[in-house]
Amino acid sequence: MAIGSEPRTTGxxxxxxxxxxxxxxxxxxxRIEGRSLRQVAWRRLRRDRGAMAGAxxxxxxxxxxxxxxxxxxxxxxxxxxxxxxxxxPATQLPEFRFPFGGFSAEYLMGVEPPFGRDIFSxxxxxxxxxxxxAFLATMLSxxxxxxxxxxxxxxxxxxxxxxxxxxxxxxxxxxxxxxIALAGVVPDRAxxxxxxxLRIVLLIFIIGFFNWGYIARIIRGQTLSLRERExxxxxxxxxxxxxxxxxxEIVPNLIAPIVIYSTLLIPTNIIFEAALSFLGVxxxxxTATWGGMLSEAVRYYTLPHFVFWPGLAIFITVLxxxxxxxxxxxxxxxxxx
Amino acid sequence: xxxPGPRPGRPSRPDxxxxxxxxxLIGAVLMLLVVSMVTFAIFFVVPLVAGGxxxxxxxxxxxxxxxxEEVADTAERLGFNDPLPVQYGRWLKGIVAGDEYxxxxxxxxxxxxxxxxxxxxxxxxxxxxxxxxxxxxSLVVGAATIWLLAxxxxxxxxxxxxxxxxxxxxxxxxxxGVSLPIFFTGLLSLVIFSYGLGWTAPGSSFTPLLExxxxxxxxxxxxxxxxxxxxAAIYARLTRAGMLETMSEDYIRTARAKGLPERRVVMxxxxxxxxxxIVTIFGLDVSLLMGGAVLTESTFSxxxxxxxxxxxxxxxxxxxxxxxxxxxxxxxxxxxxxxxxVYGVVDPRVRLG
Numbered sequence: 001m002a003i004g005s006e007p008r009t010t011g012x013x014x015x016x017x018x019x020x021x022x023x024x025x026x027x028x029x030x031r032i033e034g035r036s037l038r039q040v041a042w043r044r045l046r047r048d049r050g051a052m053a054g055a056x057x058x059x060x061x062x063x064x065x066x067x068x069x070x071x072x073x074x075x076x077x078x079x080x081x082x083x084x085x086x087x088x089p090a091t092q093l094p095e096f097r098f099p100f101g102g103f104s105a106e107y108l109m110g111v112e113p114p115f116g117r118d119i120f121s122x123x124x125x126x127x128x129x130x131x132x133x134a135f136l137a138t139m140l141s142x143x144x145x146x147x148x149x150x151x152x153x154x155x156x157x158x159x160x161x162x163x164x165x166x167x168x169x170x171x172x173x174x175x176x177x178x179x180i181a182l183a184g185v186v187p188d189r190a191x192x193x194x195x196x197x198l199r200i201v202l203l204i205f206i207i208g209f210f211n212w213g214y215i216a217r218i219i220r221g222q223t224l225s226l227r228e229r230e231x232x233x234x235x236x237x238x239x240x241x242x243x244x245x246x247x248x249e250i251v252p253n254l255i256a257p258i259v260i261y262s263t264l265l266i267p268t269n270i271i272f273e274a275a276l277s278f279l280g281v282x283x284x285x286x287t288a289t290w291g292g293m294l295s296e297a298v299r300y301y302t303l304p305h306f307v308f309w310p311g312l313a314i315f316i317t318v319l320x321x322x323x324x325x326x327x328x329x330x331x332x333x334x335x336x337x
Numbered sequence: 338x339x340x341p342g343p344r345p346g347r348p349s350r351p352d353x354x355x356x357x358x359x360x361x362l363i364g365a366v367l368m369l370l371v372v373s374m375v376t377f378a379i380f381f382v383v384p385l386v387a388g389g390x391x392x393x394x395x396x397x398x399x400x401x402x403x404x405x406e407e408v409a410d411t412a413e414r415l416g417f418n419d420p421l422p423v424q425y426g427r428w429l430k431g432i433v434a435g436d437e438y439x440x441x442x443x444x445x446x447x448x449x450x451x452x453x454x455x456x457x458x459x460x461x462x463x464x465x466x467x468x469x470x471x472x473x474x475s476l477v478v479g480a481a482t483i484w485l486l487a488x489x490x491x492x493x494x495x496x497x498x499x500x501x502x503x504x505x506x507x508x509x510x511x512x513x514g515v516s517l518p519i520f521f522t523g524l525l526s527l528v529i530f531s532y533g534l535g536w537t538a539p540g541s542s543f544t545p546l547l548e549x550x551x552x553x554x555x556x557x558x559x560x561x562x563x564x565x566x567x568x569a570a571i572y573a574r575l576t577r578a579g580m581l582e583t584m585s586e587d588y589i590r591t592a593r594a595k596g597l598p599e600r601r602v603v604m605x606x607x608x609x610x611x612x613x614x615i616v617t618i619f620g621l622d623v624s625l626l627m628g629g630a631v632l633t634e635s636t637f638s639x640x641x642x643x644x645x646x647x648x649x650x651x652x653x654x655x656x657x658x659x660x661x662x663x664x665x666x667x668x669x670x671x672x673x674x675x676x677x678x679v680y681g682v683v684d685p686r687v688r689l690g
Binding site for chain 2: 168169171173174175176177178180181182184185186187190191267271274275278279280281291294295297298304307308310311314315318319322323326
């Protein structure tokens with residue numbers, strides 16, 4: 001594709017400073033105060049209520065994951081502890097005296113059949129797995145994708161051809177089927193790891209590794225158009241060489257798209273992890289994961305709340321990240337609004 | 338880009354088309370080769386790298402927990418000890434020309450296309466894949482029709498009435514839709530509509546279309562709607578963004594300026610520009626789902642390709658998983674090829690660029 005069809009400007013530079021609504025508090029005739037691009041973006045973001053709500057929930061979720069042991073200590077029971085007294089031995093379901101599946105002050109979201117594990121604690125602990133894997137997998141994709149994208153876009157020629165083909169291949173991969181296969185073929189002990197640690201590392205690697213093509217494509221396009229810009233020419237005519245141009249002239253202008261697309265990749269990866277655990281090829285029981293809880297809930301469809309809580313947890317988390325990511329994109333790159 | 342009119346020394350139009358098609362075809366074959374290498378690596382190299390021996394591998398493939406001597410013997414006979422390129426070559430040859438497996442007491446034949454041989458069922462995988470294909474095909478075609486119609490029309494309306502109540506409501510629902518995993522919406526809709534209200538079939542049954550079309554649709558309506566909901570949300574967001582961008586292009590202003598009716602401006606000029614990226618994504622989405630709508634099928638217990646793969650993982654019957662993986666890759670490469678060809682024929686810039 002011709003360079004002309006690429007977006008001509010990066011998100012950061014595209015902010016048309018003059019179009020920002022005039023601050024009504026400013027008296028007419030006073031001197032116009034200069035604002036940095038970051039300030040402009042921040043003002044836009046702060047005015048976006050959806051994005052701010054998303055950001056608040058995301059921060060709360062991160063705090064929840066970090067302080068999970070503390071929260072569970074105060075309000076719940078250890079996530080893998082059995083509470084057979086809450087389960088009716090005849091039906092294997094939570095006892096009748098606990099309505100809505102054993103919901104009570106002691107068990108804030110009820111208990112899980114058939115062993116009476118505390119759903120609240122498992123939801124809280126599930127957030128740790130979900131966020132940890134999503135964050136690290138996203139980081140892996142972003143590092144791989146940005147590096148490849150910058151290299152392909154800056155150097156062009158056969159380097160670009162090879163990397164672009166690799167991107168195509170990765171974008172065309174049936175990722176879910178591959179991930180299932182990979183998660184399925186790795187033995188219980190491998191690479192000197194075992195148990196949950198092995199599964200977590202494996203999932204981070206699988207999810208991160210299969211997603212880099214998407215970011216690489218965006219970054220390549222941006223680099224391609226940045227490379228031809230006047231300020232890069234200016235730097236070059238002053239004698240700047242490759243590494244200086246890449247790190248001082250191009251990469252700073254790529255920060256905005258990288259931040260936007262990593263924020264939007266996190267929710268995708270949360271769903272990805274949940275899907276693998278739901279299918280039984282992710283984190284293995286009894287470790288609490290939202291996907292795993294959903295797949296166990298299938299057997300108790302007469303009591304929908306086992307489906308409800310983990311589903312709600314995934315929904316709220318993913319929605320908040322999406323809201324925040326959309327807002328961030330609108331704030332940094334007004335063209336897409 | 339090309340200037341107007343023919344230039345000397347430039348090949349005539351049919352030649353360009355043929356070269357373009359030829360290049361795409363070669364590209365597709367190369368892509369298949371790469372994907373097949375990766376597939377092979379996942380199933381045969383990764384376990385070795387992860388610390389397994391060829392004997393473990395044989396045990397997992399042959400599905401026996403019998404004596405180690407027997408497993409070692411089987412591993413040797415099935416060629417698990419051969420160098421990896423040899424094994425890869427044999428596997429590739431099997432797909433093209435068929436293969437034979439020496440199981441000791443008997444030699445089993447796996448005719449072409451040999452997408453693997455299940456040692457647990459003692460049968461080739463390919464016929465089973467063919468059995469499962471109609472289920473996945475029915476699911477995907479039905480859902481794709483719904484989501485394409487719903488998603489694109491909602492996206493267009495939203496873009497045209499940007500900021501209206503309809504736009505805000507539709508985009509709110511769409512944002513919710515993309516944030517809900519299919520296995521959650523699927524379970525919820527099963528709980529509500531099947532087990533609760535009894536309106537629809539509780540899944541796990543598939544009736545071929547030709548046998549009883551009404552029953553076919555009745556069994557599939559819930560999976561269709563659930564799957565379509567997710568994708569309609571994605572497509573509505575994409576279409577809206579695309580429409581907003583194209584409608585602010587100069588050629589739209591030109592079309593309006595020369596007095597075209599608004600309807601024509603939107604349908605012929607606006608939508609056309611906005612739909613081009615949608616077509617690419619649609620081709621990719623449909624082909625990926627064709628290789629197994631794993632999540633939908635396992636949520637609704639539909640006996641399609643995806644369910645086949647996931648069931649095989651739980652019974653450790655890896656050749657089946659490998660077969661599905663490879664088949665999906667075929668679909669994806671094939672769909673990419675078709676999308677490329679359609680583009681090349683419709684849009685001359687793509688062909689020459």
